[in-house]
Amino acid sequence: MSDFSKGAAWIRGQIVPISEATISVTDWAVTHSDVTYDVVPVWNGAFFRRDAYLARFEASMSALRMDVGMDRDAIVRALDGMVARSGLRRAYVAMVAARGTPLIPGSRDPRDCANHFYAWCVPYIHVVRPEQAEAGVAVHLSKTLQRIPPASVDPRVKNYHWGDFTAGLFEAKDARFETVLLPDGAGNVTEGPGFNVFALKDGRVATPREGALHGITRDTVIRMARDMGYEVEERALPVTELLDADEVFLSTSGGGVVPVVRIDDRHFSNGAAGPVALALRSRYFELLDDPAYRSDIDYPDTD
Known part of the structure; x- marks a missing residue:
């Protein structure tokens, strides 16, 4: 049985233990830090101000000219299902839009990249103890x-x-x-x-x-x-x-x-x-x- 005690990830439409989540080493998110993200806290089994975090995430994607092919409802379902599967009642939940890998090999044009969405959650993180x-x-x-x-x-x-x-x-x-x-x-x-x-x-x-x-x-x-x-x-x-x-x-x-x-x-x-x-x-x-x-x-x- 998969161990979700350390967190979970939603990636390529699947929910997996966070230790099994991977992206390509040639993804511009890795090679160029070409990525935007947001973090919404889960406290006692519920997201706090989820819509505000989602609105900022959408604005960030728009500013960076990213289209991950998912509307807000789809992102909500991904986040909800992922946290539910993890069982975490207090969690740090990240949603990420990555530039992706160029569909045309060797292209240096960001418009040629396949943007994509992934998410992950871990037990609630305190920036300061x-x-x-x-x-x-x-x-x-x-x-x-x-x-x-x-x-x-x-x-x-x-x-x-x-x-x-x-x-x-x-x-x-x-x-x-x-x-x-x-x-x-x-x-x-x-x-x-x-x-x-x-x-x-x-x-x-x-x-x-x-x-x-x-x-x-x-x-x-x-x-x-x-x-x-x-x-x-x-x-x-x-x-x-x-x-x-x-x-x-x-x-x-x-x-x-x-x-x-x-x-x-x-x-x-x-x-x-x-x-x-x-x-x-x-x-x-x-x-x-x-x-x-x-x-x-x-x-x-x-x-």
Whole structure:
């Protein structure tokens, strides 16, 4: 019997254990990182804000001129069936559109590639360990690296261009920080590997508009903060302003809201998780179980 305990994949119309999922080594997704993807969390047996993630995935495919030959209903069926077969009740679920391999051997024309869809799921991933997130995380702000400029690679189209992030993670880990934030060339902060950033100062919350993915969790946090009475601004966020904030926190589909207690040698909230960040974190996990945001998965009856 196949072992789905470590996750599952939907590929070429089949659901297989994740260890058995493969794509061609000549696929442009591999050779050129020519791919877009999205990640939707599954929490307690249901997708959270699935339609919002699907809409962004569709927009990304359109921006990259990809057509995988599947409409939204077909993608939903693939994701639903895959997660149901895995049996995972809390999962990290990725949907991927790959450029594919040229139908004309040797062609260098992206229009000649056979675009295709695949998906995979694994047990829920926390970008920051839950116990670390509750206490607050220490972040490194790189002074030697910059985020890939939006004019080169649009960060609003979710992608695998992680050269800058990976270099930043090495820099952060070597300095014993949990993760990294990257600035742009104009002195503004952008984002980190898998998360957006927010700064709270004098009752106002700011988050970068340019140079960063417009995350679904970012959008959820913006809504929650406004519901709590805070003014939220989506705009350029100078590094100097970030470091002068009363509180800093991150948002990610892999763990919700994560308080930041330190950026390099700058401490926030006296080195403890800030009260606003903790309130937003608690509210996020409440929303994960709110029927208004959930799309239930039809798991097989195992009784």
